[in-house]
Amino acid sequence: MIERVTVVGAGLVGQGWAIAFARAGVPVTVHDVTDLDRIRENIARSVQGLAAEGLCEDPQGLLGRLSFEADLGKAVRDADYIQESVFERIETKRAISLEIDRAMRPDAIVGSSTSGFPGSSFTAECSHRNRFLVVHPVNPPHLIPLVEIVPAPWIDEDIPQTVRRFMEAIGQSPINLSREIDGFVLNRLQGALLDEAFALLGEGYATAEDIDKAVRDGLGFRWAFMGPFETIDLNAPEGLKDYAERLAPMYARFAEQRKPDRRWTAEAIETAHWQRRELLASESLRTRQEWRDRMLARMKAFKSQNKL
Structure with missing residues (x-):
């Protein structure tokens, strides 16, 4: 005990x-x-x-x-x-x-x-x-x-x-987890998303803020209370297998477009850093961290109250 x-x-x-x-x-x-x-x-x-x-x-x-x-x-x-x-x-x-x-x-x-x-x-x-x-x-x-x-x-x-x-x-x-793997589950999932985010930014498809918005105002809305498997299970009339039959070919095309040597390039990191600094000065990071914690506390309270 x-x-x-x-x-x-x-x-x-x-x-x-x-x-x-x-x-x-x-x-x-x-x-x-x-x-x-x-x-x-x-x-x-x-x-x-x-x-x-x-x-x-x-x-x-x-x-x-x-x-x-x-x-x-x-x-x-x-x-x-x-x-x-x-x-x-x-x-x-x-x-x-x-x-x-x-x-x-x-x-x-x-x-x-x-x-x-x-x-x-x-x-x-x-x-x-x-x-x-x-x-x-x-x-x-x-x-x-x-x-x-x-x-x-x-x-x-x-x-x-x-x-x-x-x-x-x-x-x-x-x-x-049943056994060891570098990064475990959460950081491997986060790493896959970050890899794609840096690639999209580095290849000039969207700004750092718009990529953040895609997660914050899109994926994140659902991910705050359900995971990726439940998300796709609810996004097709017959559930997860139906979703996969409809959309797996599209995701396969995305995978084929990813270069095996895709990395967080120095140029993409520099671009992301300065785009973030335009939105938030370095001296304001601590204040924003405190804001983040207040938002997390409110989210935690909401999820607790609603048993999410």
């Missing part, structure tokens, strides 16, 4: 995890090597934002379940579950996994927030490697509930389901 949690690495993702755990009533220890007072203030500000949107009835109670510890050994020694969320660099992931491995209880579970590295690429040398797995959230995890659970080949077979039940209990929306 998971009753005490430690978050190792309290950047934006780690802070979101701490809020998600504590909001569900779980005591959380937060560890980071940087300024813990600043991290505490950032979390408090995010929690007040949740309260303003009706997503946290007891902000002081939530904050009261958080403790902060600069010493990694002390932070993890009593934890049932440890969520590692340090910087996304393989050497950093490997080093922190070994540190956690030396200090953790043998029966604890360690989930990594890595966005694309298979767990086996940085936990192979851990003596408790059978207790480590990828538990990848979407940023920020206290507002976007999806969690990808990805086992390494040597994981104890009961652990992925234990983590899934825990994530469901705290209000997240977990999915289980």
Whole structure:
């Protein structure tokens, strides 16, 4: 049973995890090597934002379940579950996994927030490697509930389901992968869309803003409450197979038009960057991120109220 949690690495993702755990009533220890007072203030500000949107009835109670510890050994020694969320660099992931491995209880579970590295690429040398797995959230995890659970080949077979039940209990929306693959599910889907978006921009078919609009005001309207398979299942009179019989040849033509060497070219990246800067100055990025989080909070509240 998971009753005490430690978050190792309290950047934006780690802070979101701490809020998600504590909001569900779980005591959380937060560890980071940087300024813990600043991290505490950032979390408090995010929690007040949740309260303003009706997503946290007891902000002081939530904050009261958080403790902060600069010493990694002390932070993890009593934890049932440890969520590692340090910087996304393989050497950093490997080093922190070994540190956690030396200090953790043998029966604890360690989930990594890595966005694309298979767990086996940085936990192979851990003596408790059978207790480590990828538990990848979407940023920020206290507002976007999806969690990808990805086992390494040597994981104890009961652990992925234990983590899934825990994530469901705290209000997240977990999915289980059967085995490792770079990027998991979400980032591979996102990557395919980004590949096409950069190609369309780089080849001059549309601007970055119009491509964003195609997703924001088109695909995204449905994707906010249904996935691609349900979307096409509902877009033909007889369901998914009917849709495929009608439109699979069209999608096959699209696939044939894609060059095998299509990449995010430097020119397309530069074009997208400056088109974005024309719409949003660099110094306004933080303000826009805060706006995004408010919109996500309202979306989360709406979906919760409507059981979506």
